[in-house]
Amino acid sequence: xxxxxxxxxxxxxxxxxxxxxxxxxxxxxxxxxxxxxxxxxxxxxxxxxxxxxxxxxxxxxxxxxxxxxxxxxxxxxxxxxxxxxxxxxxxxxxxxxxxxxxxxxxxxxxxxxxxxxxxxxxxxxxxxxxxxxxxxxxx
Amino acid sequence: xxxxxxxxxxxxxxxxxxxxxxxxxxxxxxxxxxxxxxxxxxxxxxxxxxxxxxxxxxxxxxxxxxxxxxxxxxxxxxxxxxxxxxxxxxxxxxxxxxxxxxxxxxxxxxxxxxxxxxxxxxxxxxxxxxxxxxxxxxx
Numbered sequence: 001x002x003x004x005x006x007x008x009x010x011x012x013x014x015x016x017x018x019x020x021x022x023x024x025x026x027x028x029x030x031x032x033x034x035x036x037x038x039x040x041x042x043x044x045x046x047x048x049x050x051x052x053x054x055x056x057x058x059x060x061x062x063x064x065x066x067x068x069x070x071x072x073x074x075x076x077x078x079x080x081x082x083x084x085x086x087x088x089x090x091x092x093x094x095x096x097x098x099x100x101x102x103x104x105x106x107x108x109x110x111x112x113x114x115x116x117x118x119x120x121x122x123x124x125x126x127x128x129x130x131x132x133x134x135x136x137x138x139x
Numbered sequence: 140x141x142x143x144x145x146x147x148x149x150x151x152x153x154x155x156x157x158x159x160x161x162x163x164x165x166x167x168x169x170x171x172x173x174x175x176x177x178x179x180x181x182x183x184x185x186x187x188x189x190x191x192x193x194x195x196x197x198x199x200x201x202x203x204x205x206x207x208x209x210x211x212x213x214x215x216x217x218x219x220x221x222x223x224x225x226x227x228x229x230x231x232x233x234x235x236x237x238x239x240x241x242x243x244x245x246x247x248x249x250x251x252x253x254x255x256x257x258x259x260x261x262x263x264x265x266x267x268x269x270x271x272x273x274x275x276x277x278x
Binding site for chain 1: 158159160161162163164165166167172173175176177178179180181182183184187188189204205245249250251252254256
């Protein structure tokens with residue numbers, strides 16, 4: 001599979017409401033829920049970087065309902081990068097196939113919240129990690 | 140089923156991290172994911188009240204990762220109320236069985252975000268609604 005095809009970007013449907021909007025994110029059209037293992041939240045502080053991770057098997061579904069987060073993907077074969085910034089003012093769903101290095105940085109000054117759905121239970125043997133400096137990128 | 144037994148309150152597991160904490164919320168222990176239909180986000184502004192709703196069949200799983208939200212439940216049979224306030228400083232998961240009236244109010248001054256998992260697709264015939272004033276409660 002080509003590098004860029006490993007990351008899908010979908011829109012979030014926003015239902016406007018004067019008392020507070022509603023955001024349709026994950027549903028049966030974009031996730032096979034019967035393979036879903038967990039829904040969890042990660043916060044990342046302003047200017048903090050969490051990198052790098054590589055999932056051997058796990059597929060991830062992410063969205064950023066609060067704040068702003070930059071995601072960077074790295075392909076070992078082509079040594080190419082792909083980056084995308086999403087957040088409450090640009091709500092998107094990212095679908096990340098396995099076998100891709102990625103990391104992310106908090107860009108919102110207050111709170112940056114990532115909501116993730118994963119199709120495999122967290123398992124240390126399934127995740128590879130590198131230190132930030134091991135893949136050189138101008139964050 | 141007794142009124143109070145229709146609402147379950149579970150803890151969120153927090154994994155501390157200097158770059159931003161991780162919150163374990165919904166997993167196979169508390170949701171049968173194969174019945175899951177969607178994961179969606181609702182925001183509710185400071186001092187806004189969204190009430191009242193009643194689900195005939197749908198079971199809801201809620202959490203408030205950002206801000207603070209007061210939930211109020213009303214039992215028609217006993218005319219009793221039960222309320223609970225959860226939010227980023229008191230992270231809990233609420234499991235709400237069907238056939239209970241409920242509403243909620245935004246208490247956080249900035250952003251109040253509810254993340255919900257539902258076991259049935261949104262369907263107007265499954266939801267009953269009342270205006271705020273139809274069930275008298277001192278919010």
